[in-house]
Amino acid sequence: MSITSLTTPDSTIAQPHRPGQAASGRSPERTGHNPAPHPEKMRGLRLVAVWVGLTAGSWAVLGGAGYGLYTVVSSLLP
DSSP, rough: OOHHHHHHGGGGGGGOOSOOOOSSSSSSHTTTTTOOOOOOOOTTTTHHHHHHHHHHHHHHHHHHHHHHHHHHHHHHHO
16 A cells, blocks of 8 residues: 555645635634734835835944954954
């Protein structure tokens, strides 16, 4: 008996009709699995401010790491 004979093909497994719908056909309210509400998207000036802050922070980390490497190398050299 091979291992492939023990598994079933994917087509025989019941799939939900829509995302979030239970495979048994019950509505999501009855099963207790309500779809999560979508978070509000950031737009406009707030999004630009977040991107500028993340960019500045990443450059600060990169600069700090570079300066740290510079000081280590310069202390090892005569």
